Amino acid sequence: MAENQANKPAKTAPSKTIPVKNIKVHKPKSGAVEQYKPRDQIYVRKVKGFYQGIRRKMNILFMAVFALLPWLHFNGQQAILFDIGEQRFNIFSLTLWPQDLTLLAWICIIGAFLLFFVTTFIGRVWCGYLCPQTVWTFIFMWFEEKFEGAANKRRKRDQSPMNFEKFWRKAAKHSCWIGFSLLTAITFAGYFTPMRELAVDFFTFNATLTITLVIFFFTFCTYGNAGWMREVMCLHMCPYARFQSAMFDQDTLTVSYDYNRGESRGPRGRKADPKELGLGDCIDCNLCVEVCPTGIDIRNGLQYECINCGACVDACDGVMDRMKYDRGLISYTTETKLKGKHVHILRPKLYMYATVLIVMCGFFITDLATRVPLQIDIIRDRNTLARENIDGLIENVYTLKILNKSQIDSTYEIEVEGLENYTWQGENVVTVKAAEIDTIAISLAVDPVDIKGYMTDISFVIHQVEPADNDVIIKQSSVFFNKR
Numbered sequence: 001m002a003e004n005q006a007n008k009p010a011k012t013a014p015s016k017t018i019p020v021k022n023i024k025v026h027k028p029k030s031g032a033v034e035q036y037k038p039r040d041q042i043y044v045r046k047v048k049g050f051y052q053g054i055r056r057k058m059n060i061l062f063m064a065v066f067a068l069l070p071w072l073h074f075n076g077q078q079a080i081l082f083d084i085g086e087q088r089f090n091i092f093s094l095t096l097w098p099q100d101l102t103l104l105a106w107i108c109i110i111g112a113f114l115l116f117f118v119t120t121f122i123g124r125v126w127c128g129y130l131c132p133q134t135v136w137t138f139i140f141m142w143f144e145e146k147f148e149g150a151a152n153k154r155r156k157r158d159q160s161p162m163n164f165e166k167f168w169r170k171a172a173k174h175s176c177w178i179g180f181s182l183l184t185a186i187t188f189a190g191y192f193t194p195m196r197e198l199a200v201d202f203f204t205f206n207a208t209l210t211i212t213l214v215i216f217f218f219t220f221c222t223y224g225n226a227g228w229m230r231e232v233m234c235l236h237m238c239p240y241a242r243f244q245s246a247m248f249d250q251d252t253l254t255v256s257y258d259y260n261r262g263e264s265r266g267p268r269g270r271k272a273d274p275k276e277l278g279l280g281d282c283i284d285c286n287l288c289v290e291v292c293p294t295g296i297d298i299r300n301g302l303q304y305e306c307i308n309c310g311a312c313v314d315a316c317d318g319v320m321d322r323m324k325y326d327r328g329l330i331s332y333t334t335e336t337k338l339k340g341k342h343v344h345i346l347r348p349k350l351y352m353y354a355t356v357l358i359v360m361c362g363f364f365i366t367d368l369a370t371r372v373p374l375q376i377d378i379i380r381d382r383n384t385l386a387r388e389n390i391d392g393l394i395e396n397v398y399t400l401k402i403l404n405k406s407q408i409d410s411t412y413e414i415e416v417e418g419l420e421n422y423t424w425q426g427e428n429v430v431t432v433k434a435a436e437i438d439t440i441a442i443s444l445a446v447d448p449v450d451i452k453g454y455m456t457d458i459s460f461v462i463h464q465v466e467p468a469d470n471d472v473i474i475k476q477s478s479v480f481f482n483k484r
Contacts, residue, residue, distance in 0.1 A: 032182075041158070042231060043151040044141060045290040049314020055128065059135045070190035070437050075407050082192050084342070093366075095405055095435050099375060106364035111285055113360060117353040119247045122332070127240065128309030133233050135225035137293065140177055147173040151290065177227045178219070186217035231294040234307060248302075249337040251344050255308050255421040257288075257299045257330050258338060270323055288312035288330060298330060308332075333462045373405040374412070376462055376476045386481040393423065393445035396480050401439050402462065404432040413464040414442075418458035419480060422446045429465065444480060456480045 072079040074092045081090040089096040089104075096103055115126060127134060147169045148154045157166055190198055193211060201207040202215065225233055234241060248254070262282035268274060276280060282299070289297045291311040296303050298312050316330040336343050381397035389395045404410050409432045416422060426442030444458075458480050464472040 032210075036075070039163075040295075042293070042295040043155045043290075044293050045287070045289040045315075046145060047287075047311050047315045049310075049317060049319070051310030052314050055138075055200075055309060058129050059118060059138060062130055063139075067187055070187060070195035077407065078196075080191060081194065084192060085315055086435075090407070090435075091198075095373075095407055096398065097375075097403065099403075100371065100405075102373070104369055106367060107359060110357065110360045110364060112213055113353055113357045116247055117350065117357055118348055119244060120249065120252060120353060123252055124244055124249070124306070124308040127234065127238075128191055131307075133225060133238070134293070134307060134309065136222060137230050139180065140226040140230075141293075143176045143180070147176070174227075177223055181219045181222035181226075182215070184222045185215045186420075188218055189215050190447035194213055231305075234247055234294055235305050244304065247349075249349060249453065251347055253332050253334055255298060255306060255310060255313060255330065256283075256333050256335070256338060258328065259299075259334075260338070262299070262329050263333060281320070281323075281329050283319065287315040288317060291315045293332070302381055313324040371405075371471060372474055374472050374474055375403040375405065375411075375460065376460060376474060377401040377403075378460060378478045380478070386483045389445060390484055391445070394448050394451060394481075394483055395443050395445040397441065397443045398460075398478065399439060399441050400460065401437055402430060402432050402435060403437045407434045408467065409433050409463055410472075412462050413465050415461045416444060416458055417461055418456060419444065419446055420450050422471065431466075446480070448482065451480075452480045454482050456482070 069080045069293070070078065077090060079090070079092050082090070087098050118125065125179060144154070157169070160166065184201060186199065187195075189211065198207065198211065204213070207215075229237075260280075262280045264279055265282035265284040266279045266282050268277055268279060268286075288299065289295070289312075291314075292298070293309060293311065294305045294307060296305045298306065302346070310332070311331050313332065317327045320327050320329055334343050368407070378474060379399040379401070381399075385396070387395050400414070409431060411429065412427045415432070416424070423445040424442065425445065427440050430438055430440055432438040456479065457477065459475045459477050461473065461475050463474075
């Protein structure tokens with residue numbers, strides 16, 4: 001009995017190890033295009049289709065807005081100008097100063113939650129359709145195709161020795177890249193310095209050294225990012241690709257491959273019945289890989305490298321049309337739908353993001369509606385808090401800085417509350433130009449009999465006189481000191 005117990009295997013504690021699910025990764029068959037490696041050059045094949053048409057139209061709209069905005073004028077000044085030197089941002093009729101930092105903060109928060117909401121709903125469409133890196137990359141690819149031909153021609157030409165044709169085509173392509181990068185840099189700089197003066201000064205070699213260096217720096221960055229790095233920015237440098245999974249769920253619309261319908265994959269003739277061959281709808285043509293700007297195989301499942309541009313969807317739909325199969329083998333769909341379950345379009349996560357987005361928009365609108373286009377700073381004379389003048393009156397000296405936040409010249413009248421029978425010395429009506437600061441020095445003198453105590457709380461009241469249609473009134477508290 002003891003021997004039986006000795007031979008009996010000892011009980012082991014239950015394992016807490018998470019079971020690993022092995023996923024079979026399909027590789028192209030011999031003769032097909034090999035899988036792209038992270039550091040290999042990707043020769044993206046051109047594709048046409050519904051989603052690429054949408055992407056191109058959105059890219060054209062994006063580029064038109066980007067290029068034209070710095071040239072627009074509003075009320076006699078540049079409509080969009082982020083003047084860092086003067087510390088003011090002009091956005092059409094709105095001028096923002098460092099004191100209006102909360103408005104910029106609300107805009108950034110709203111933009112972030114809008115991105116979260118859209119990503120949760122329809123995936124990384126920002127990356128595929130409007131991200132500047134993607135837009136400029138596709139523009140550079142267009143130049144590349146015009147001068148060097150289709151993907152297979154570019155690959156063959158790069159493997160061939162240098163000759164005159166290869167040289168002039170490469171030179172023309174890079175010249176267009178550099179020229180377009182230069183125009184991009186000038187346009188970008190035009191958002192931070194007056195565009196019309198900048199364009200004239202730069203091309204007549206009268207621009208300052210700082211502006212010139214900034215333009216050349218952004219030219220180099222654009223040329224490097226869109227011409228050489230391309231997918232490297234998306235795969236290894238963009239943080240959005242890394243934290244997007246925190247916003248995805250099983251009901252998020254993403255570019256996905258229908259595994260159940262497509263497998264087993266394999267080539268066949270157009271007239272062949274795939275069921276008789278034991279095959280799915282995927283003919284393993286590898287076009288979905290050839291048209292992908294990041295070089296991934298969407299058939300291996302959702303990957304963070306996917307930018308949801310829909311190029312593989314259009315390529316696959318074209319193949320399905322030629323094979324006379326139903327479209328949608330690769331499509332914008334959800335994991336829930338692929339499992340044959342009901343898709344929940346409206347779900348708690350979307351409600352949460354939408355609620356926060358509405359609340360943030362409410363804060364922004366409230367802050368903007370209650371914003372007063374006028375500010376006054378009061379600086380007391382620190383050397384002498386109070387002094388007695390030759391008339392025996394107690395005198396305090398103040399320096400007033402009046403900031404006109406509007407975009408029109410305004411006239412203001414200044415009064416004081418909290419003092420009786422005071423004498424005002426200095427200007428009490430002042431005209432301040434649009435988006436400028438005017439500094440005035442004034443003094444208040446009061447009979448000691450009318451002062452109770454050592455310190456009296458007062459308020460400077462400033463209201464707008466002209467234009468008369470704007471009723472702007474603000475108060476700024478201060479103190480009037482008595483002489484001990």
